[in-house]
Every structure is written in C-alpha cells, then in structure tokens.
Amino acid sequence: MLYVVQLDWQDKDGVSRLDTILEYALAGTPYKLISHLEEFIALCPDTALRTAPDGKDRQLLFAVNLARGGMNLSYARLLYHLSCHSHCLEGWTGAVLVDGSEELFTKKIGRELIFMANRAGCAFPGKPLVEGTGSLYNFNVQAKLQGIDNLQAYKESARRLVKKVTAFVPRWEGMGQRVLALHASSRRTSNTLLLWELVRQHLPPEMSVQEISLRNGSVVDCRGCSYEACLHFGEKGDCFYGGVIVEQVYPAIKQCDTLVLICPNYNDAVSANIMAFFNRLTALFRKDWDTFAHKRIFALVVSGYSGGDIVAEQIIGALNCNKNFVLPGHFALMETANEPRSILGCPHVEKRAAALARRISGVAYA
Known part of the structure; x- marks a missing residue:
C-alpha cells in the first residue's frame, strides 16, 4: 500500500495544482491519503518496524505544497516530529513531490525532507524527488x-515517481560485498579518515573494500563539455579530462555495490576534489545510469x-537525487571534531561507527 502524506499549508477552498x-500520478494505484500529522504519527510510531526487512507495503509519497517564501507550517510540524x-x-x-x-x-x-526522513530510517530509491516551480x-x-507542454511533463514525471516508489523493494543483504571508499584527506590530520578506520574495523572480513584517494594525482573539475561531447566520452567509459577519475574511479564505481564518501566539512561543503568527483561522474552516468540505481551511498x-x-x-542532492544512487536509511554518520584525533573523544563514537558498519554490511536496522 502506498501512503500519500499531503499536509497542506492552509485550509483549501478549491483544487490546488498539487x-x-x-x-493524474496516482490513477490506477491503490493508496491511502494521510492529511493530518496525527494520522502520520499513528501510522509511523517510533517503535520501529524492525521485523520488516524488505520494505514491502510500507511506501510513502510525501507531497508538499509550498506557499510564498517556501512556507508550509504543517511541513514544519512534520520535520519536528521526524x-x-x-x-x-x-x-x-x-519519494517526495514538491509543488x-x-x-x-x-x-x-x-x-x-529526504534528509530528515532518512535520519528517521526511511530509504529512498535513486531520483526520488519531483519538483514543480x-x-x-x-x-x-x-x-x-x-x-x-510543461504541465503534462510535470504530470508524467509525478506518475513515474509513483511507479518507482511502489516498485522499489530495498534488499540490503549481499549488497555491501564490494565497497568503494573515496576520500581526499590527509591521514596525518584527518578526523574523517580516522572515523572511517573505526567503521572499517567493524566490517566483516569477507567484504571487499577498495579505498581511492582523490589527493593522488590531479583531479580536474568538469569544464562543461557539450551534452554530445560528454555522451560521446561516457559511452566509452571515458571523460575528456582523463586523470585519476577515469583511470581509477570510473572502473571502481562500475564494480562496487556500495559507495562510501569520506567527507570533512570544508566551508559548509564537500571538498573541491569530492565536488569534482560529483561533476565528473556525469559522463559515466550518461551511459550507466540504470546500474547506479542498484548501488548504495x-x-x-x-x-x-x-x-x-x-x-x-x-x-543527497548530488548522488541520490541527481545520479540515481539508492539512499539506505541512516545513510550518514555525522560528527563534530576539530583538533586532530579529537574524533576519538566524541561520546559513543565507536558504537555509532559499528552501527554504520552493520548497515554497510547489509543489516537494515542497525
């Protein structure tokens, strides 16, 4: 059953565009409308459905109607609950639909909304967001x-989103056997790499883990080739700018089941080399977009x-919404640490690292 969570920002006097x-999108699809937060709370108590490993019949479509300034007070209440x-x-x-x-x-x-729902355990297929400005x-x-016309294109995108979320069944067991970890940090000073070591030591020994440092060699950012040029190189598993991205990262992305990004916060963003990886991934995505839908991030x-x-x-925006990677529940381990090695002083950090390792290895609820 698909549950449509539509919490409008005000009492409506008519039919909205949403x-x-x-x-149109739900025609022919069995669903139940959740129009009040109290209904959502009753549907999704914090007792966690830990006996439901396949996600079958537990599908949500969040439909959000925004007023001027991006306001929706009912949406704000939903975020608070999550x-x-x-x-x-x-x-x-x-999946998420925003009008x-x-x-x-x-x-x-x-x-x-994807981020907040994911923190509460919700998984998302690749490209789970449709938005209408x-x-x-x-x-x-x-x-x-x-x-x-544009309105019909919007309707068709929303219908495809409904079909995607109702067909999506996350199967975690066996998906983490080939892990690729990407970073662009210095082992001497990086708390993020040290956190990764805490996670990695809890991974099962039978798992194949490959690490690639984007500090090794020049990582040239995307310069904005034409669509045709990007597609031409992508069809050959290549990119005009070559380098470590083409020589090491592309083959590793093709082979992995799970991608782990090791991302220190640089000025409230990923580092320049990680951003270059996002941008350069487009060439490979044009050719292998459907295979990305079976890889986790x-x-x-x-x-x-x-x-x-x-x-x-x-x-989330770069790899789940844009590049089609699957987003498992609780996909991110986020910590705060400043001085080198101070990550080790974060309360219960090893417990959280072990929990992430279990999720990477295929345990849905860790």
Whole structure:
C-alpha cells in the first residue's frame, strides 16, 4: 500500500495544482491519503518496524505544497516530529513531490525532507524527488523532448515517481560485498579518515573494500563539455579530462555495490576534489545510469564546528537525487571534531561507527 502524506499549508477552498498532479500520478494505484500529522504519527510510531526487512507495503509519497517564501507550517510540524523520533520510519521507503508557488525553494525543501526522513530510517530509491516551480520552467527540456507542454511533463514525471516508489523493494543483504571508499584527506590530520578506520574495523572480513584517494594525482573539475561531447566520452567509459577519475574511479564505481564518501566539512561543503568527483561522474552516468540505481551511498561527515547536515544534504542532492544512487536509511554518520584525533573523544563514537558498519554490511536496522 502506498501512503500519500499531503499536509497542506492552509485550509483549501478549491483544487490546488498539487491536487491535479496527484490525481493524474496516482490513477490506477491503490493508496491511502494521510492529511493530518496525527494520522502520520499513528501510522509511523517510533517503535520501529524492525521485523520488516524488505520494505514491502510500507511506501510513502510525501507531497508538499509550498506557499510564498517556501512556507508550509504543517511541513514544519512534520520535520519536528521526524527529528524527535529517529526510528519512526524504519522499514519504510519514500519519494517526495514538491509543488511551489515561485521559482525558489522546491529543491531545497525536497532535499531537506529526504534528509530528515532518512535520519528517521526511511530509504529512498535513486531520483526520488519531483519538483514543480511556480512557472514550471524547470520542465522546459523534458516537455520539449516529449513533445508535450510543461504541465503534462510535470504530470508524467509525478506518475513515474509513483511507479518507482511502489516498485522499489530495498534488499540490503549481499549488497555491501564490494565497497568503494573515496576520500581526499590527509591521514596525518584527518578526523574523517580516522572515523572511517573505526567503521572499517567493524566490517566483516569477507567484504571487499577498495579505498581511492582523490589527493593522488590531479583531479580536474568538469569544464562543461557539450551534452554530445560528454555522451560521446561516457559511452566509452571515458571523460575528456582523463586523470585519476577515469583511470581509477570510473572502473571502481562500475564494480562496487556500495559507495562510501569520506567527507570533512570544508566551508559548509564537500571538498573541491569530492565536488569534482560529483561533476565528473556525469559522463559515466550518461551511459550507466540504470546500474547506479542498484548501488548504495553512505557518507561520513565530520565538521570542525557545525554544518554536517548541510554537507549530508549536498551529497543527497548530488548522488541520490541527481545520479540515481539508492539512499539506505541512516545513510550518514555525522560528527563534530576539530583538533586532530579529537574524533576519538566524541561520546559513543565507536558504537555509532559499528552501527554504520552493520548497515554497510547489509543489516537494515542497525
């Protein structure tokens, strides 16, 4: 059963554009509408569905209607509930539909909701977000390619999203046998790499773990080749700019089941080399986008002061929303540590590292 969580920002006097989109997208799909937070709380108590390893019949479509300024007070109440109940969505899979009244905030709110639901245990398939800006200008390309108008392109995208989330069944067992860990840090000073070592020591010995440092060799960022040029190189598993990304990272991405990103917080963002990896992945994605839908992403984020959530959301946007990687529940381990090796003084950090290792190795609820 698909549960549609539509918490509107005010009492409606008529049919909204989001209502029209949902009517089209849900046609022929059995679903139940959740229109009040109290219903959601009853549906998803914090007692965690730990006996439901396959996520079957536990699917959520979050539908958010935004007023001016990206406001929705019912949505804010939902986020508060998710933040207070960190296991209430264990065993659930989700997708997000955001309809806006202006050109801003739809992606921001969508990415934020994915992050908050994921912290409560919800898993997401690749590309789980459909957003409609006020003008629907963001559907110009899709409409042109399909030979339809922007509103119809929006409806079709929403329908595909419903089909995706209802068909998605996360199967974690056996998915973590080939792990790729990417970093761009110095082992001498990096708390994030030290945190990874705490995680890695709890991984089963039979797992294959490959580490690649993006500090080794020049990592040239994407320079914005034309679509045709990028597709041409991508079809050969190549990129015009070559280097470690093509020689080491592309083959490793193809072979891995699970990608672990080791990301210290640099000015409230991932480091330049990790960002270059995001951008350069486009060439490979154009050719192998469907295989990315069977790969999981995890992240370790260490901040010197604060802002780990910003970095985690950046990773969600780049790899889950954009590049089609699966987002398992509780995908990110976020810590705060400043001085070298001070990560070891974080309370219960080893326990959290061990829990992440269990999730990487295929234990859904760790």
